[in-house]
Amino acid sequence: MTDxxxxxFLSDSLKxxxxxxxxxxxxxxxxIAEKIALNRQKKKQKQRRLIQIxxxxxxxxxxxxxxxxxxxxxxxxxxLFQTIHNVGKxxxxxxxxxxxxxxxxxxxxxxxxxxQGDIPFKILIPQYIPPEYTLESIKQSPGDKQAKxxxxxxxxxxxxxxxxxxxxxxxxxxxxxxxxxxxAEKIALDKYEGNIISYQDGSASLIWITNNNVMCQILGDVSxxxxxxxxxxxx
Amino acid sequence: xxxxxxxxxxxxxxxxxxxxxxxxxxxxxxxxxDPFLAEDIAQETFARAIAKFHQLKDxxxxxxxxxxxxxxxxxxxxxxxxxxxxxxxxxxxxxKLSIDESPAxxxxxxxTATLVLKAVRKLSPQEQQVTIMRYYLDMKEKDIAFAxxxxxxxxxxxxxxxxxxxxxxxxQLSESVGDxxxx
Numbered sequence: 001m002t003d004x005x006x007x008x009f010l011s012d013s014l015k016x017x018x019x020x021x022x023x024x025x026x027x028x029x030x031x032i033a034e035k036i037a038l039n040r041q042k043k044k045q046k047q048r049r050l051i052q053i054x055x056x057x058x059x060x061x062x063x064x065x066x067x068x069x070x071x072x073x074x075x076x077x078x079x080l081f082q083t084i085h086n087v088g089k090x091x092x093x094x095x096x097x098x099x100x101x102x103x104x105x106x107x108x109x110x111x112x113x114x115x116q117g118d119i120p121f122k123i124l125i126p127q128y129i130p131p132e133y134t135l136e137s138i139k140q141s142p143g144d145k146q147a148k149x150x151x152x153x154x155x156x157x158x159x160x161x162x163x164x165x166x167x168x169x170x171x172x173x174x175x176x177x178x179x180x181x182x183x184a185e186k187i188a189l190d191k192y193e194g195n196i197i198s199y200q201d202g203s204a205s206l207i208w209i210t211n212n213n214v215m216c217q218i219l220g221d222v223s224x225x226x227x228x229x230x231x232x233x234x235x
Numbered sequence: 236x237x238x239x240x241x242x243x244x245x246x247x248x249x250x251x252x253x254x255x256x257x258x259x260x261x262x263x264x265x266x267x268x269d270p271f272l273a274e275d276i277a278q279e280t281f282a283r284a285i286a287k288f289h290q291l292k293d294x295x296x297x298x299x300x301x302x303x304x305x306x307x308x309x310x311x312x313x314x315x316x317x318x319x320x321x322x323x324x325x326x327x328x329x330x331k332l333s334i335d336e337s338p339a340x341x342x343x344x345x346x347t348a349t350l351v352l353k354a355v356r357k358l359s360p361q362e363q364q365v366t367i368m369r370y371y372l373d374m375k376e377k378d379i380a381f382a383x384x385x386x387x388x389x390x391x392x393x394x395x396x397x398x399x400x401x402x403x404x405x406x407q408l409s410e411s412v413g414d415x416x417x418x
Contacts (some may be wrong), residue, residue, distance in 0.1 A: 005409070014265070036279075
């Protein structure tokens with residue numbers, strides 16, 4: 001038998017084996033139309049489920065992050081709620097400044113994770129730093145007997161220091177101020193009472209002591225208002 | 236947006252269903268041995284094709300494209316159902332053999348067709364697909380390659396392999412059928 005003949009034999013035999021469709025064509029069309037409707041419904045359900053899963057994952061991430069890094073994630077939590085809130089109102093939202101703050105918080109959290117174990121008190125983290133400042137360093141002061149942490153923030157021109165020192169129960173601090181160059185006054189922070197010294201060159205120094213006996217100081221090229229804002233943002 | 240078909244005597248989709256639905260059903264039936272599943276897959280194939288019609292770039296490839304959807308649909312559906320029902324339920328389907336043949340001729344032809352189909356079903360799944368596309372659907376190698384998403388070379392190799400397997404099993408039968416036809 002030639003190749004062509006065998007091919008014809010195969011072809012004829014398979015065609016003879018085909019089944020005849022007895023379903024009327026209009027019924028077939030009807031069933032196809034039903035399947036189209038069903039597929040659309042399934043697609044919508046699938047999209048809805050995807051959104052729900054995404055929301056659940058974000059929520060889970062936020063909760064677990066908040067459990068493991070409570071301070072550093074505060075800004076993230078704030079950011080998420082802000083985002084969700086704003087999305088409801090409008091899609092034209094700018095989060096640049098928040099994003100910078102968030103990045104800064106994450107950077108601080110990473111640096112702190114390396115040294116927190118050696119420090120006898122819980123290191124405080126400012127949630128607000130004036131725009132354009134970045135974290136330059138976080139150091140333990142080696143010279144001091146008491147544990148001391150110095151965070152340095154800087155931009156192109158200026159520097160802000162935030163120091164935290166472990167002090168005793170009855171610790172008091174006194175600062176001598178040249179009245180011609182600076183002015184000192186008592187101020188009320190959200191949780192504590194503090195002392196602020198405003199210098200004529202525009203810099204300031206804010207000192208307060210927390211209930212956990214940590215003396216905090218913000219000093220550098222920062223206005224009194226900004227210093228207070230940083231202090232009030234501390235967690 | 237997906238094209239919303241309006242079925243009716245004049246619509247293109249009605250024509251496409253009339254022309255290609257039976258071929259898709261039979262293609263799936265040859266592979267699955269389940270006529271009900273074959274109809275279900277063919278309907279799902281058209282439902283998906285209608286929704287995806289805007290993705291068809293070359294109208295000349297409509298049938299191979301439709302077949303590629305059938306292959307994917309079948310694969311998913313079989314995976315979901317995990318069922319392969321052997322040729323049961325055949326009583327609901329009427330074999331499409333010509334009625335102007337004698338009962339003896341009809342019976343013989345049917346027997347031969349059954350034997351060929353059995354031999355085809357013993358091939359590997361890929362070989363079954365190319366064989367049915369080539370010999371039942373009369374498709375060209377390049378169209379088979381398009382439908383299966385493989386190269387023409389692969390199709391040629393698979394066709395040659397499956398043909399020689401079928402020849403070794405069926406050449407005696409084919410010769411006896413050929414002799415009868417010559418007479």
